Amino acid sequence: MTKLSDIVKNWTPAQWDALVAQFLPADFLTDAFWRGRPGPCPICGDGHDRFTYDNKRGRGDWVCRKCNAGSPKAGDGIELVCRSTGMSYVELLNCLTGKSSMPTALHAAVPIRQPGTKPLDTSAKMRRIEKQWAAASSLSHGDAATQYLAARVPGLCAPRPVALRLASQDYWHEGELIGRYPTIVAQFTLPDGRMATVHRTSLDPQQPAKACIVSSDGEVLPPKRNDVSALPLDGGAVRLMPPRDGELGVAEGLENGFAAYMLFGVPTWPCLNRVLLSKFVVPPGLGIHTVHIFADFDQIDPRTGVSPGMADALKLAKRLRAEGFKTVMHRPKIRGTDFCDEWRTVYELRQMSRQAVAA
Ligand SMILES: [Zn+2]
Structure with missing residues (x-):
C-alpha cells in the first residue's frame, strides 16, 4: 500500500507550498503567511502572532509558540494540514492519491483544541460538530454500528435511525492519540431543530461491543462522550x-431508546443522561400530545434516599403535565435495571418458549 511518506519523498518546496495552499483554511493564507511573517495559528486557533510558516527545510515547515500544550512546536506540512483540518493521515493520503475528494466541510477552519489553549468559540464549535456529522455515513445493514446495536438490543427491528451515523474516528485524550475506532455519531438536536452537539460511541473494531480504551498511563477512558457543545444542551434529544x-417516548441512553421501542412500540428519543432527560422540551410543530417516559430504575442513592433515574423522570413528568401534555411513566420491573436489561430478559424468554414449542 502507498504511504504518505512515499508520495512526498521527492517533493520540491513549491509542492509543499501547494499542499498547504490546497488544504489550509483560506483566511490563514495571507500575504504575510507566505512571507513567513508571524500570524494566528491554524492549529491551536488563537493568538495573532504565534505561528510562522517558513518552509525552511522545504517540507512545509512551520512553528507555533503555543501548539504543544502552550509550549513551542514545529512540524511539517502534513502535520499542519492534518491538525488544522482534522483529517487523518489516511484521509489526506486518499485525497492525494485521488481515492477520495476532500469533504467540503473540511474547507472550513476547524481548529482542534489542544490543552493549554483557549476554548473554541461558538462558531468554531459548530463547524467542528457539523464537520464530524458531514464526514460520517448513514448506517447500513451489517455495519459496525448496526452490529453493535443488535448485540445490545437483540432482535432489534426499528426504523433506520437518521440521527445516527458511523465514522472512523481518532480518539484523543489530553493531546494524546489513543487510537482509531469505528464510532457511532449521534446528532443531538434542540427543540428548535438546531444541532447542539454530536455524541460519540467508540466501538471495538473486532467485535460488536464498546471499545476498551486505555491511555498510555493506564487510565481507562470512556467509550461514550459528547463532543464540544456548540449550544447549551438543555431541552434536546437524539431524534x-x-x-x-x-x-413520543424519551429515555436516557441510545440503547434504552431502542429497547423501549422494542418493548412498547413507542418511537423513543434518548436524551443521553438523566439530567438532560429531566430537562427535555417537547418540540413544537410535530403534533406531540403524549410523552412516554422510560426511566432507568437506579438503585437508591443512600445520601439522598431516592433513585436518581426515577427522581429525574418524575420531575420531567410533573413539568410536562403542567405544560398540558399527557405523560405515561414506565419503570422497569426490577430495581437496578433499565429497559435494555428488561428487553433482553423478555427476548430470551420468548426465544426459550419458541424453542420449547418447536421441541
Ligand atoms: Zn498553534
Whole structure:
C-alpha cells in the first residue's frame, strides 16, 4: 500500500507550498503567511502572532509558540494540514492519491483544541460538530454500528435511525492519540431543530461491543462522550425515529431508546443522561400530545434516599403535565435495571418458549 511518506519523498518546496495552499483554511493564507511573517495559528486557533510558516527545510515547515500544550512546536506540512483540518493521515493520503475528494466541510477552519489553549468559540464549535456529522455515513445493514446495536438490543427491528451515523474516528485524550475506532455519531438536536452537539460511541473494531480504551498511563477512558457543545444542551434529544400518532417516548441512553421501542412500540428519543432527560422540551410543530417516559430504575442513592433515574423522570413528568401534555411513566420491573436489561430478559424468554414449542 502507498504511504504518505512515499508520495512526498521527492517533493520540491513549491509542492509543499501547494499542499498547504490546497488544504489550509483560506483566511490563514495571507500575504504575510507566505512571507513567513508571524500570524494566528491554524492549529491551536488563537493568538495573532504565534505561528510562522517558513518552509525552511522545504517540507512545509512551520512553528507555533503555543501548539504543544502552550509550549513551542514545529512540524511539517502534513502535520499542519492534518491538525488544522482534522483529517487523518489516511484521509489526506486518499485525497492525494485521488481515492477520495476532500469533504467540503473540511474547507472550513476547524481548529482542534489542544490543552493549554483557549476554548473554541461558538462558531468554531459548530463547524467542528457539523464537520464530524458531514464526514460520517448513514448506517447500513451489517455495519459496525448496526452490529453493535443488535448485540445490545437483540432482535432489534426499528426504523433506520437518521440521527445516527458511523465514522472512523481518532480518539484523543489530553493531546494524546489513543487510537482509531469505528464510532457511532449521534446528532443531538434542540427543540428548535438546531444541532447542539454530536455524541460519540467508540466501538471495538473486532467485535460488536464498546471499545476498551486505555491511555498510555493506564487510565481507562470512556467509550461514550459528547463532543464540544456548540449550544447549551438543555431541552434536546437524539431524534432516533419520528413520533407516531402524536406519541413520543424519551429515555436516557441510545440503547434504552431502542429497547423501549422494542418493548412498547413507542418511537423513543434518548436524551443521553438523566439530567438532560429531566430537562427535555417537547418540540413544537410535530403534533406531540403524549410523552412516554422510560426511566432507568437506579438503585437508591443512600445520601439522598431516592433513585436518581426515577427522581429525574418524575420531575420531567410533573413539568410536562403542567405544560398540558399527557405523560405515561414506565419503570422497569426490577430495581437496578433499565429497559435494555428488561428487553433482553423478555427476548430470551420468548426465544426459550419458541424453542420449547418447536421441541
Ligand atoms: Zn498553534
